[in-house]
Amino acid sequence: MRRGRRRAGTNLVPARRPIGSSAIDALPDYDHETLLVRRGRRSGLYTMVAVHSTARGPSLGGCRMWSYRAAPEAIADVLRLARAMTFKAAVAGLPQGGGKGVIMLPPGTTRLEGDERRAVLLDFAETVEALQGTYITAEDVGTSEPDMRVIAEVTPHVSGLSTERGGSGDPSPWTALGVEAAIRVACERVLGSDDLAGRTVAVVGLGHVGGALARLLRDAGAELVVADIDERRRALADELGARWTDPDSALTAEADVLAPCALGGVLNEGTIPWLRCKAIAGAANNQLATDADAQALADRGILWVPDFVANAGGILNISVELEPDGYDPARAETRVRAIGDTVRTVVDHADATGATPLAAALEIARRRVDEARAQPAL
Numbered sequence: 230m231r232r233g234r235r236r237a238g239t240n241l242v243p244a245r246r247p248i249g250s251s252a253i254d255a256l257p258d259y260d261h262e263t264l265l266v267r268r269g270r271r272s273g274l275y276t277m278v279a280v281h282s283t284a285r286g287p288s289l290g291g292c293r294m295w296s297y298r299a300a301p302e303a304i305a306d307v308l309r310l311a312r313a314m315t316f317k318a319a320v321a322g323l324p325q326g327g328g329k330g331v332i333m334l335p336p337g338t339t340r341l342e343g344d345e346r347r348a349v350l351l352d353f354a355e356t357v358e359a360l361q362g363t364y365i366t367a368e369d370v371g372t373s374e375p376d377m378r379v380i381a382e383v384t385p386h387v388s389g390l391s392t393e394r395g396g397s398g399d400p401s402p403w404t405a406l407g408v409e410a411a412i413r414v415a416c417e418r419v420l421g422s423d424d425l426a427g428r429t430v431a432v433v434g435l436g437h438v439g440g441a442l443a444r445l446l447r448d449a450g451a452e453l454v455v456a457d458i459d460e461r462r463r464a465l466a467d468e469l470g471a472r473w474t475d476p477d478s479a480l481t482a483e484a485d486v487l488a489p490c491a492l493g494g495v496l497n498e499g500t501i502p503w504l505r506c507k508a509i510a511g512a513a514n515n516q517l518a519t520d521a522d523a524q525a526l527a528d529r530g531i532l533w534v535p536d537f538v539a540n541a542g543g544i545l546n547i548s549v550e551l552e553p554d555g556y557d558p559a560r561a562e563t564r565v566r567a568i569g570d571t572v573r574t575v576v577d578h579a580d581a582t583g584a585t586p587l588a589a590a591l592e593i594a595r596r597r598v599d600e601a602r603a604q605p606a607l
């Protein structure tokens with residue numbers, strides 16, 4: 230049932246939700262292969278890597294540099310994120326497993342600079358090296374390409390280096406390209422055509438991915454409603470001829486597609502009743518507050534493309550860097566555009582089984598991991 234306008238004064242989009250926040254006591258179930266936590270000899274800070282699965286290949290996942298209240302919270306995060314990477318890689322059809330790295334900054338520290346930053350990156354690199362290639366690191370929240378160069382001084386098990394260094398460079402434009410492919414298939418399913426000309430898309434968060442996505446959508450002829458908590462992003466909206474609004478209004482705008490490209494948790498019991506879009510496909514990780522929200526979206530007749538399916542462009546691009554022939558942007562583009570086929574597979578499976586797209590995507594991923602696990606070990 231469509232609802233009318235939402236009550237004034239309700240804040241729908243969390244202003245700043247800690248990325249990957251987990252209750253200290255709520256450690257996820259352990260079905261991981263390895264958890265390595267080391268106190269860095271240079272920095273004195275904890276660096277950690279969780280390898281969830283190498284059944285389909287070496288585990289791949291970014292290094293998150295983030296402030297946590299205490300070590301158990303960081304450990305819960307690295308375990309949860311590593312497992313999510315297994316499913317993300319498997320549903321994308323990658324010959325990679327899932328892992329994640331965390332550099333735990335002390336409470337209240339938002340960023341390290343200079344020698345302190347270098348010290349903790351070298352400590353993290355030793356943690357990666359100790360895993361002998363079962364984990365390959367990359368950029369994530371709080372780290373960037375220059376950090377990967379420091380890590381590469383100690384270990385070869387690092388990806389996401391600049392294209393000048395034979396790496397795959399900034400993943401964000403590739404993530405945006407994959408989200409665009411997902412949006413096209415969502416339109417195909419709910420509107421009968423993947424043509425974006427004249428479609429209205431609401432992009433919430435105009436950062437690295439959201440900004441690149443907005444450009445792609447504008448070039449394809451879409452009408453844009455955009456928002457960001459950072460007023461400086463308004464210049465891009467003006468340049469693209471997009472309608473600039475506040476995050477809550479963009480989230481609940483009457484639109485063909487909603488593309489959440491900021492932080493997680495944005496689809497929840499407080500926001501879902503007020504949505505006025507037909508489909509959702511965006512870059513933000515962990516868009517659902519709980520798995521039950523996938524059913525709530527389905528009940529409202531909104532097609533939600535699981536975030537880990539739509540936003541796999543970055544990891545697909547990195548995986549090309551790991552192939553024996555080395556990085557090639559043309560191969561990367563083919564892989565990333567194939568996200569559209571993955572979305573079709575997931576939605577077909579959901580339609581055929583009566584499951585939500587979330588359940589369908591997880592089942593496909595689990596089946597692939599289980600098949601790989603069933604292969605005899607060499």
Ligand code: NAI
Nearest residue numbers: 400401404434436437438457458459476491512513514543
């Ligand atoms: P970013 O930090 O460049 O951009 C995020 C933007 O969202 C910023 O402009 C920020 O001001 C804005 N924002 C924050 N809170 C907001 C709110 N409540 N309402 C509206 N705007 C808000 O990050 P990036 O790289 O663009 O990533 C965006 C999302 O996509 C994140 O959730 C990230 O984890 C996810 N992602 C990114 C990938 C990549 O290749 N960069 C790959 C896969 C997922």
